[in-house]
Amino acid sequence: MKKLSLLPVAAVVGLLFFQGTTKPEVENYPVHPALAPDMPANIKAIVDQKCYGCHNAESKNEKGKAKLDWDAFEAAKKSKQMATKGKIAEVLEKGDMPPAKFLEMKPEGKLSEAELATLLDWSASKKKGGN
Numbered sequence: 001m002k003k004l005s006l007l008p009v010a011a012v013v014g015l016l017f018f019q020g021t022t023k024p025e026v027e028n029y030p031v032h033p034a035l036a037p038d039m040p041a042n043i044k045a046i047v048d049q050k051c052y053g054c055h056n057a058e059s060k061n062e063k064g065k066a067k068l069d070w071d072a073f074e075a076a077k078k079s080k081q082m083a084t085k086g087k088i089a090e091v092l093e094k095g096d097m098p099p100a101k102f103l104e105m106k107p108e109g110k111l112s113e114a115e116l117a118t119l120l121d122w123s124a125s126k127k128k129g130g131n
């Protein structure tokens with residue numbers, strides 16, 4: 001009985017801890033330094049938390065890396081950046097990213113509605129770097 005009654009407490013503590021470590025919209029979240037320095041801070045924070053793990057130059061996720069490498073984003077020509085943003089908007093609209101299989105194992109990787117809206121807004125914008 002005693003052990004059981006501790007379970008909800010453990011769950012709440014776990015949840016609090018998780019939220020404390022993954023605040024995606026904090027302005028100065030310590031993002032990976034290589035991640036597009038000119039991108040707006042709120043976009044970087046979301047990408048860092050929810051996309052970067054699979055989509056960076058050193059990622060072990062070969063498929064993900066091949067399709068999108070955030071480390072190469074900043075240096076890319078505007079036309080390339082626009083194409084990438086278009087792809088991003090596309091997968092977000094379809095709800096394809098992060099991949100469903102991954103979310104089954106890691107539901108906390110899902111974009112919140114606010115994050116989704118912010119990323120969509122950014123990916124639909126036409127400016128280089130996305131300011």
Ligand code: HEC
Binds near residue numbers: 053054087
């Ligand atoms: C768990 C790993 C993982 C995470 C997290 C993830 N992706 Fe992906 N992503 C992939 C893989 C794998 C592919 C390749 C899918 C394929 O080819 O079928 C991909 C493909 C893409 C593509 C290319 C689609 C195309 O058809 O060209 C875009 C754009 C993309 N992801 C954006 C994102 C964004 C934005 C996020 C964060 C919201 C994100 N991804 C999070 C693994 C991931």
